[in-house]
Amino acid sequence: MIRPFAGLRHTRSGESVIRERYQYWNISQRVIHTGMKTEFMVSARLPAGRLNRLARSSLLSQRAKSSQIKKVYEDRGMYRRLIILSVIILAALGGLLWMGYHSIRIRAQGLEGARLGEFAAVAEQIRQDVTLTLDEFMRTEQSRPYTDYQYYYVPENVAPGQQQMPVLRSPLAGRLEQGLAYGNFQIEPDGSVITPNDNVDQRQDLTDFDNELFAEALSNRKNIENNLLPALRGTMGGPLKMNLESEIAPQVGPETVEQDQFAKEAAQRDKLSQSYLIESLQSKGQKTQVIEQKRSVLEQNVISNEAAQSQRQIQEGATQAEQITGLYERQTATPDENQTETVQVRIEPFFPVVAPGGRAKGDSASQQAESMFGGQVFLLRHVQIEDRHFLQGFQLNEKMLVERIEESASRFVRKGMSFELSPREDARNNGDVAHAAILNFGFGDLALNLKEIDPGWIGKEIRHLRIWYVGIVSIVLLAVALGLASLWHNAGAQIKLAQKKDDFISAVSHELRTPLTSIRMYSEMLEKNWVKSQDKAVEYYRNMRQESERLSRLIENVLDFSRIQRGRKKYTFNVGDMNKCVADVVEMMEPFAAQKGFSIKAELCRLEQSAFDSDAVTQIVVNLLDNAIKYARNTEDKTIIVRTKSDDRFILIEVEDHGPGVPHRQRKKIFEQFYRSGAEDTRETTGTGLGLALVKKFAEAHNGFVEIDGAKPTGVIFRVALAARM
Numbered sequence: 001m002i003r004p005f006a007g008l009r010h011t012r013s014g015e016s017v018i019r020e021r022y023q024y025w026n027i028s029q030r031v032i033h034t035g036m037k038t039e040f041m042v043s044a045r046l047p048a049g050r051l052n053r054l055a056r057s058s059l060l061s062q063r064a065k066s067s068q069i070k071k072v073y074e075d076r077g078m079y080r081r082l083i084i085l086s087v088i089i090l091a092a093l094g095g096l097l098w099m100g101y102h103s104i105r106i107r108a109q110g111l112e113g114a115r116l117g118e119f120a121a122v123a124e125q126i127r128q129d130v131t132l133t134l135d136e137f138m139r140t141e142q143s144r145p146y147t148d149y150q151y152y153y154v155p156e157n158v159a160p161g162q163q164q165m166p167v168l169r170s171p172l173a174g175r176l177e178q179g180l181a182y183g184n185f186q187i188e189p190d191g192s193v194i195t196p197n198d199n200v201d202q203r204q205d206l207t208d209f210d211n212e213l214f215a216e217a218l219s220n221r222k223n224i225e226n227n228l229l230p231a232l233r234g235t236m237g238g239p240l241k242m243n244l245e246s247e248i249a250p251q252v253g254p255e256t257v258e259q260d261q262f263a264k265e266a267a268q269r270d271k272l273s274q275s276y277l278i279e280s281l282q283s284k285g286q287k288t289q290v291i292e293q294k295r296s297v298l299e300q301n302v303i304s305n306e307a308a309q310s311q312r313q314i315q316e317g318a319t320q321a322e323q324i325t326g327l328y329e330r331q332t333a334t335p336d337e338n339q340t341e342t343v344q345v346r347i348e349p350f351f352p353v354v355a356p357g358g359r360a361k362g363d364s365a366s367q368q369a370e371s372m373f374g375g376q377v378f379l380l381r382h383v384q385i386e387d388r389h390f391l392q393g394f395q396l397n398e399k400m401l402v403e404r405i406e407e408s409a410s411r412f413v414r415k416g417m418s419f420e421l422s423p424r425e426d427a428r429n430n431g432d433v434a435h436a437a438i439l440n441f442g443f444g445d446l447a448l449n450l451k452e453i454d455p456g457w458i459g460k461e462i463r464h465l466r467i468w469y470v471g472i473v474s475i476v477l478l479a480v481a482l483g484l485a486s487l488w489h490n491a492g493a494q495i496k497l498a499q500k501k502d503d504f505i506s507a508v509s510h511e512l513r514t515p516l517t518s519i520r521m522y523s524e525m526l527e528k529n530w531v532k533s534q535d536k537a538v539e540y541y542r543n544m545r546q547e548s549e550r551l552s553r554l555i556e557n558v559l560d561f562s563r564i565q566r567g568r569k570k571y572t573f574n575v576g577d578m579n580k581c582v583a584d585v586v587e588m589m590e591p592f593a594a595q596k597g598f599s600i601k602a603e604l605c606r607l608e609q610s611a612f613d614s615d616a617v618t619q620i621v622v623n624l625l626d627n628a629i630k631y632a633r634n635t636e637d638k639t640i641i642v643r644t645k646s647d648d649r650f651i652l653i654e655v656e657d658h659g660p661g662v663p664h665r666q667r668k669k670i671f672e673q674f675y676r677s678g679a680e681d682t683r684e685t686t687g688t689g690l691g692l693a694l695v696k697k698f699a700e701a702h703n704g705f706v707e708i709d710g711a712k713p714t715g716v717i718f719r720v721a722l723a724a725r726m
Contacts, residue, residue, distance in 0.1 A: 078495065082487065131278050142289070149170070197217040276439050293342065345383065417434075557619070571613040579605075599640070600625065602643075620695050621642065
């Protein structure tokens with residue numbers, strides 16, 4: 001600590017020496033406070049003004065340098081942390097975006113897969129339903145007695161020893177269509193064909209229905225003779241009679257085998273196609289039946305069958321009963337003593353045969369329709385009675401089969417699905433098929449084409465999902481961008497605020513030290529009785545009072561700002577004359593302004609009584625006058641004008657000076673807390689940066705505002721509007 005009076009001689013008047021010593025001591029204290037070791041500590045002989053300027057310049061330079069170094073290191077650390085945090089957030093956001101996009105792709109694939117699964121499930125349900133229908137149909141046909149395929153038959157329940165056996169007409173007679181079976185027939189070993197509807201034209205009293213039935217039966221017989229028999233001879237080889245006597249296996253034409261293989265390969269190539277095997281019409285799973293029958297019944301059935309066959313060749317005028325009796329007599333005339341009373345009838349399972357031609361029911365080409373299986377499908381079974389071999393069967397009613405499949409499909413298709421049946425080849429060329437279920441019957445295929453009613457519904461749903469995703473992502477990106485921008489902005493604002501606070505602390509320290517030093521100097525001079533002139537003593541007392549008032553204003557500004565920041569500032573609004581309050585402030589500030597070379601001119605208009613906080617109004621005027629004195633110190637016109645005005649809503653207080661004015665870009669910033677114009681290391685004006693900020697806060701507390709206008713020719717006008725309250 002430097003002692004202010006050590007080693008100094010009283011070579012001049014006491015007053016001048018004391019002033020110079022205190023100026024030197026004050027500067028030395030500031031230099032030591034900042035850690036500087038310069039020649040200013042021993043340069044007492046330099047003039048006070050020069051010494052003050054040099055010390056202040058060095059002090060500000062050193063303080064700014066140390067502050068800048070500290071600020072650089074702090075800023076680097078903060079910005080480094082912000083960069084790392086931003087990179088982490090952006091990386092996490094990028095990962096979330098990729099996962100969201102990937103999830104949408106998986107969702108699309110899942111919808112497509114689930115929909116294909118639904119189509120496959122529907123096709124499987126249809127296959128099972130069709131299989132059940134065909135299984136039931138084949139069980140019925142397999143259990144059908146072999147005698148039903150003849151025109152006449154003798155029932156099993158014939159009394160023993162009965163000489164004249166009853167002859168009944170086949171239950172299949174009277175119509176060709178029997179559900180899925182059409183035109184039941186029997187092929188004899190010699191290749192002749194008999195049907196349950198033979199000899200219809202020999203009946204008496206023929207009706208139109210009988211005529212139609214006879215025509216249809218005749219057409220069916222011709223179809224069998226012209227298409228099926230050649231196919232059987234071609235596939236089995238040799239005479240038909242010889243092959244019937246040998247073991248007959250299920251026969252399918254080579255074209256059908258080739259088509260079946262082609263269908264399997266096509267289904268494997270096409271992911272949208274799948275083969276569904278239906279084995280109901282195959283011999284697999286069916287069992288060979290062996291039944292016992294009375295020989296007498298068997299022989300009578302044979303006689304009845306032969307009678308029906310030879311009906312057209314008997315002599316004209318003979319009756320059917322006579323022919324049956326004659327045949328019976330011929331068959332029973334010479335019975336074999338070695339024959340048993342019962343005969344085994346062996347009935348093998350049905351097997352499919354595909355013959356050329358369409359699913360025809362008439363002779364004309366206009367009545368024919370193209371078969372979906374590439375030909376007519378016949379189901380045949382081998383019947384053996386001792387040494388007699390013959391085939392029984394029927395043509396598969398393709399139209400009825402298609403109707404059954406369509407009926408099943410209509411019951412099982414789900415919402416948004418449609419279907420159609422087509423030949424296998426058409427399924428490969430149909431581009432709008434979602435799933436082609438190839439119903440493989442073994443002898444041929446039907447394509448059950450399952451379609452989407454709205455093929456683009458998955459795409460629409462994914463587009464809607466992507467729109468929502470893009471919208472949500474955009475909002476998230478905007479929020480993150482705003483958050484990061486706000487974070488960076490707040491970080492920058494915090495850095496600036498911290499710098500302002502450092503400058504504020506430094507400025508407050510200086511502003512407090514200066515009046516205290518002056519007060520101490522004057523008080524010590526008066527205490528030592530070094531002031532001989534009474535006028536000087538009065539002047540020093542006045543200076544001490546002014547410095548203490550200045551110190552009080554500074555402290556009050558700091559305390560008011562602290563109360564406002566913490567929300568503890570209380571205002572007392574009393575009705576009074578605002579002109580008187582302003583005039584008192586002008587009177588109080590006139591000596592201080594005069595000391596700085598300024599004059600204050602008051603232009604107070606008549607104002608109505610209004611409610612206001614006198615302390616706040618006093619602070620407003622004091623801070624505005626102090627601001628004008630500081631920044632207009634170098635102007636030629638040092639007149640400060642204080643005005644009061646009023647309008648319908650506000651009472652206006654204006655303070656006008658003729659200094660350099662305020663640039664437009666700074667007119668909003670100067671009301672911010674701790675803001676001081678100019679660079680800190682080159683600033684020559686004193687102050688804490690709180691005065692104008694408090695003016696704004698006090699104006700807002702009165703429901704008012706503060707604004708800046710330019711003065712003519714130079715200068716600035718601060719206008720404070722306070723709400724008029726009664």
